[in-house]
Amino acid sequence: MDQDNNSEDESVHPSEDPSEEELPCLPPGLSDREATELLWQLRSQRRQSSPDLPETVTRLTAPDGSLLYLVGTAHFSDSSKKDVATTIRAVQPDVVVVELCQYRVSMLKMDESTLLREAKDINLDKVQQAIKQNGLMSGLMQILLLKVSAHITEQLGMAPGGEFREAFKEAGRVPFCKFHLGDRPIPVTFKRAIAALSLWQKARLAWGLCFLSDPISKEDVEKCKQKDLLEQTMSEMIGEFPALHQTIVAERDIYLTHTLRQATRCVEAPSDAQMPAVVVGVVGMGHVPGIERNWEKQLNINEIMSVAPPSRFGWVVRAVIKGVMMGMLGYACYRAGGTLGRALLSLRSVQSLLENLRPPPA
Numbered sequence: 001m002d003q004d005n006n007s008e009d010e011s012v013h014p015s016e017d018p019s020e021e022e023l024p025c026l027p028p029g030l031s032d033r034e035a036t037e038l039l040w041q042l043r044s045q046r047r048q049s050s051p052d053l054p055e056t057v058t059r060l061t062a063p064d065g066s067l068l069y070l071v072g073t074a075h076f077s078d079s080s081k082k083d084v085a086t087t088i089r090a091v092q093p094d095v096v097v098v099e100l101c102q103y104r105v106s107m108l109k110m111d112e113s114t115l116l117r118e119a120k121d122i123n124l125d126k127v128q129q130a131i132k133q134n135g136l137m138s139g140l141m142q143i144l145l146l147k148v149s150a151h152i153t154e155q156l157g158m159a160p161g162g163e164f165r166e167a168f169k170e171a172g173r174v175p176f177c178k179f180h181l182g183d184r185p186i187p188v189t190f191k192r193a194i195a196a197l198s199l200w201q202k203a204r205l206a207w208g209l210c211f212l213s214d215p216i217s218k219e220d221v222e223k224c225k226q227k228d229l230l231e232q233t234m235s236e237m238i239g240e241f242p243a244l245h246q247t248i249v250a251e252r253d254i255y256l257t258h259t260l261r262q263a264t265r266c267v268e269a270p271s272d273a274q275m276p277a278v279v280v281g282v283v284g285m286g287h288v289p290g291i292e293r294n295w296e297k298q299l300n301i302n303e304i305m306s307v308a309p310p311s312r313f314g315w316v317v318r319a320v321i322k323g324v325m326m327g328m329l330g331y332a333c334y335r336a337g338g339t340l341g342r343a344l345l346s347l348r349s350v351q352s353l354l355e356n357l358r359p360p361p362a
């Protein structure tokens with residue numbers, strides 16, 4: 001199976017340090033089966049049948065009786081971290097699914113200071129890596145969105161994704177709990193988003209992101225957890241960039257629903273009996289209404305995983321940039337003399353640059 005389609009099958013081991021998991025010390029001399037049964041009983045005792053959960057939690061039921069506790073969060077919120085911890089401790093889940101993909105999993109093991117530094121430091125290496133990974137237009141758009149994240153980080157002094165790190169930590173304290181990445185791979189999302197926008201829309205979006213400077217308070221972030229305010233904000237975005245909303249929000253609602261449903265399947269107890277699963281999903285509040293709408297629908301994620309080949313417009317942009325570089329190189333060769341020019345043209349990197357100027361097949 002292609003790596004980009006495999007997010008629902010990916011598990012991340014919560015902790016390699018047993019001392020951090022706060023699991024009980026087992027009596028010596030137990031067999032593997034006895035230890036498994038003891039931990040299973042411990043988790044069953046901790047699991048609350050009718051937990052008193054935060055108002056940001058939505059409960060959904062799968063056809064086989066498995067339960068999903070969907071925690072809607074604001075990505076820059078201390079309150080959301082508390083909601084996640086409270087929910088996982090109360091329901092003692094079999095699986096925790098978070099709104100991350102394999103390309104963003106590194107944030108789970110970074111500390112806050114490192115993430116703050118990384119978010120604020122958008123350098124040439126990051127730009128080159130984004131373009132190499134996603135293509136020119138999608139890569140530049142990713143950098144602009146990183147700039148938005150850096151702006152919020154700088155305003156609040158808080159690194160994004162704290163609720164995901166909290167879920168990762170709490171999952172490690174629950175016996176037998178698996179940790180899954182549930183989001184669509186970010187290169188697919190960016191490429192589909194860029195392909196869906198017209199040239200004028202791309203320019204308007206880039207302009208707005210480049211000159212983002214409005215102050216943001218922690219109170220503003222906490223208001224994002226109110227569904228009415230969030231839906232109003234989303235409606236404004238739909239009116240301006242409906243295609244962008246479709247690819248970045250609606251399609252990911254479908255993908256997240258798919259991965260959450262994959263997780264909410266019966267689990268096997270030590271007695272070999274099949275039991276309904278208990279799952280905690282941690283997603284941005286903006287995805288909760290879409291997941292609720294899609295929960296009982298037949299979904300086909302293959303339609304939202306396809307990426308169109310590079311357009312001729314993208315090739316033209318790259319060719320113009322490279323053409324300017326080659327023009328400057330040619331002028332430098334002319335000023336320096338023929339010998340230096342022939343030496344430069346013999347370099348492998350220059351030959352590779354010339355080779356890449358060939359247009360794609362029609």
